[in-house]
Amino acid sequence: MARVYPFKGYCYNEEKVGDLNKIVTQPYDKIDQNKQDYYYQESDYNIVRLILAREEGEQDRYQTAASYLNKWVKEDALVQDKEPGFYAYWQEYKVEGKKYIRKGFVGLGKLEGEEGVKAHENTLEGPKADRLNLIRATEANFGHIFMLYSDPKKIILELLDKGVAERSPAIKVNDEDGNTHLLWKITDQVIIKNIQEAMMDKTLYIADGHHRYQTAVNYRNECYAKGWQSTDNEGFNHRLMTFINIDDPGLNILATHRMLYGLSNFKIEDFIEKARKDFIIQEYDHKDDLFAVLDDNEEHIFGFKARKDQRYYSLRLEDNTIMERFLAGRSAYWKNLDVVILHKIILEQYLGIDEQALAAKSNIDYVRYRETALNKLAEGNYQAAFILNPTKVAEVKNIADENERMPQKSTDFYPKLLTGLVINRLNIKKD
Known part of the structure; x- marks a missing residue:
């Protein structure tokens, strides 16, 4: 059961902060030191100061974030909408020259157990502790949790289309990759009610934001233990989420390629x-020939290129029963994931790169786009590149339904949901 609620979001006041393109960012976990520096320089109001603040004076970075949030609200740089609503969120983007539009909506989702919300990734204690400290200090949700639901008849998409018909978006910005992000506020009570009713029988699947979701659950439990009360939709028992239909033709997962060093x-x-013991191997003189085989073959197949070899290779698993030698007791869905085959047979068995090495990133880097992977290989910093096909959305759902977890970097839902379009401050009664 997916219980979703409208809310009175806080949005940036463009008259106060200026160009919104200089305000929004990628999700916090996609921001490295260089990107943090870049965002800090873009604007004094860039939301990086809330999601990845720096220490200032005697304040730690979480206190710094809370100070900026309170300051910006006080000076009307961030303004709360006067009535609750959902926010239709469209993303216009390209993958390999083909145009897509991914449609969803932003709302508050009730925090549920695994029977109502399903995950496909493991979480780490470090990121959860970091995000918990941030929500304690700010009592706000900044980054969205990317949630999937299944609606083959596209009833909810039709409602969203109706809600934005013949209206200009309230927000229109571009990200660093040139993708366009559009946001509309929907306050029509009939549309809101119909969306809520249509979502009631849905199961939610976390696409991105596993650490943020578990942090929200941990914070909710902490608040209840203190005797605090969640006064309305915007309380601690709900979380800012963006809901995307699994059956939306605009939904894409990109492959994440592995670089060996x-x-x-x-x-x-x-x-x-x-x-050769387990894979059928073919050689190619040109990368385009390899790419054509990868694109046309639905079986478990990988591309491979070593820096000191001019040839390109494809490796196709000869027999799926091979996985039983290494992974007896796991579900068929899990054993048939390309990333599992790559990690458990190719990396672990042939190259000695085990789970600990993968977690420490001591021998593997991760790269989006196969052309980028091969270009990086040619630069001479890596020994080899493994080229993968993308994980399918159905595989994500199957793994989550089995309550199993994929290896890290199995999915890259593209484009990411921008942070800074709308945020939620929590209403908490502490007396």
Whole structure:
């Protein structure tokens, strides 16, 4: 059961803060030191000062974020909408030259257990502790949790289309990749009620934001333990989320390719000899020939290129029952994931890169776009590149339904949901 609620969001006052393109950011976990520096320089009101603040004076970074939030609200840089609503959120983007529009809506979702919200990734204690400290200090939701639901008849999309018909978006910005993000406020009570009713029988699947969701649950439990009360929709038992239909043709998952480095005594001939035991291997003189095979083949197939070898290779699993040798007791869905086959057979068995090495990123880097992977390989910093096909949305759903977890970097839902379009401050009664 998915219980979703309208809310009175806080949005940036463009007259006060200026160009909104200089205000919004990628999700916090996509922001490295260089991006943090960039966002800080873009605007004094950039939301990086809330989601990844720096220490200022005697304040730690969480207190700094709370200070900026309170200051911006006080000076009307952030203004709360006067009536609750959902926010239709469209993303116009391209993948390999093809145009897509992904449609969803922003609302508050009630925090549920695993029977109502399903995950496909494990969470780490460090990021959860970091996000918990932030929500304690600010009592606000900044980044969205990317939620999937299934609606083959597209009833909710039709309601959203009706809600934005013949209206200009309240917000229109572009991200660093040139993707366009549009936001409309929907306050029509009939449309809101119909969306809520249509969502009631849905199961939610976390696409992105596993750490943020678990942090919200932990914070809710902490508040209840203190005897605090969640006074309305905007309380601590709900969380800012963006809901996307699994059946939306605009939904895409990109592949994340693996870059090999730091392996002593790595020899292409030895690797190929080991791989021939379980994989059918073909050689190509040109990358386009390899890409064509990857694009056309639905079976478990990987591309491979070593820096010191001019040839390109495809590795296709010869027999799916091979996985039983290594992964007995796991579900068929999990054993048939390309990333599992890559990690458990190719990386672990052939190259000795186990889960600990993967977690520490001591031998593997991750790259979006196969052309980028091959270009980085040619620069000479990596030993080899493994090219993958994207994980399918149906595979994400199946794994979550089995209550299993995918290996890290299995999914790249593209584009990411921008932070800063609308935020939610929590109403908490502490007496």
